[in-house]
Amino acid sequence: MKNILSVTALTATLFAAPIASFADGHSAANPMVGGAEMFPTMNIVENAVNSADHTTLVAAVQAAGLVDTLAGDGPFTVFAPVNDAFAALPDGTVETLLQPENKDQLVKILTCHVVGAEVMSDALMGMINDDGGVHDVPTLGGCVLKASYADGVMSLTDENGNVATVTIADVKQSNGVIHVIDAVMLPAM
Structure with missing residues (x-):
């Protein structure tokens, strides 16, 4: 856990960038996620437990012992x-990862979805543009995701070539921001 949190300061410095515009209809109101209102006064864990679309993620965060970290000050x-x-992962993968003996692997996978800074989509768009269309996103798990934007869609590519689309951006939290994605990002195998 100390290694995860020690990367926070370094990662935060990597995300200072100019702001550019992002998607159509970007509004100040926090979006609904998984049928639940997301409150910017609540932390990441407090909001995530209310999303019907994130029950597996919440169970994994609990099994990995990351609740206190993601409920902490952040920003994340x-x-x-x-x-x-x-569910799209190979059969049995989630069940296997949730077993206590696989906790280290689960922590690695989950922290490959976490950045130690608050990065709104417009800032990420600025970084993508500044880097010629693809921006490296270092995560607290040591993975580097590749962020890109094409045809109105922001995507992330993990170290194995798996691609996730950001389906809901900029869900503000008291300790950071959530961007909902449609695929699990995995560390290099």
């Missing part, structure tokens, strides 16, 4: 895979 950016993203 969480790329939050929906239940269908976990």
Whole structure:
């Protein structure tokens, strides 16, 4: 856990960038996620437990012992895979990862979805543009995701070539922001 949190300061410095415009209809109101209102006064964990689309993610965060971390001060950016993203993994993967003996691997996978800074979509768009169309996003799990934007869609690519689309951006939290994604990002195998 200390290694995860020690990367926070370094990662935060990597996300200072100019702001550019993002998607159509970007509004100040926090979006609904999984049928639940997301409150910017609540932390990442408090909001995530209310989303019907994130029950698998919440169970995994609990099994990994990351609740206190993600409920902490942050700031954090969480790329939050929906239940269908976990269901798309090979049969038995989620069940295996949730077993106590696989906790280290689960922590690694989950922290590959977390950045130690608050990164709103417009800032990420600025970084993508500044880097010629693809921006490296270092995560607290040591993974580097590749962020890109094409045809009105922001995507992340993990170290194995798996691609996730950001389906809901900029869900503000008291300790950061959540971007909902449609695939699980995995560390290099």
